[in-house]
Amino acid sequence: MRGTSLCTQTDNITSARMARIRQAGTHAELAVRAALRCLGLSYRLNVRSLPGSPDLANKRRGFAVFVQGCFWHQHTACARATIPKRNTEFWTAKFEVNRKRDARAIRELRQAGYRVIVVWECQAPRSAALLVRLRRLLWIA
Numbered sequence: 001m002r003g004t005s006l007c008t009q010t011d012n013i014t015s016a017r018m019a020r021i022r023q024a025g026t027h028a029e030l031a032v033r034a035a036l037r038c039l040g041l042s043y044r045l046n047v048r049s050l051p052g053s054p055d056l057a058n059k060r061r062g063f064a065v066f067v068q069g070c071f072w073h074q075h076t077a078c079a080r081a082t083i084p085k086r087n088t089e090f091w092t093a094k095f096e097v098n099r100k101r102d103a104r105a106i107r108e109l110r111q112a113g114y115r116v117i118v119v120w121e122c123q124a125p126r127s128a129a130l131l132v133r134l135r136r137l138l139w140i141a
């Protein structure tokens with residue numbers, strides 16, 4: 001593999017990016033939590049007993065929500081879904097693993113009868129749109 005040697009500068013940049021994205025992810029998750037509460041829906045966090053450990057889920061109501069970081073989960077056509085210029089092969093492989101894992105978890109949940117919602121971190125700040133979308137997807141009148 002080419003360009004896999006450790007580069008301190010790259011690591012620093014990547015760490016900063018990761019920290020920023022983790023922050024954004026938390027923010028996005030809070031927005032989803034607020035939206036679900038607004039709809040009167042209870043949920044549990046990080047439900048490890050379900051495929052892919054959904055960030056939020058309610059087994060009785062049969063829904064699962066993944067709040068995906070645009071960078072880590074490579075949101076299609078999103079400006080945040082950049083691929084680092086250093087160690088490109090490493091990152092491409094890593095993202096591919098993430099995407100496959102996501103797709104499999106969603107497939108398994110749907111097969112088990114769950115309604116699955118993926119909320120991207122870049123969408124979450126638009127809370128009104130998020131509410132409409134959650135309401136529609138969860139079939140709440």
Ligand SMILES: [Zn+2]
Binds near residue numbers: 070075078079122123
């Ligand atoms: Zn995005």
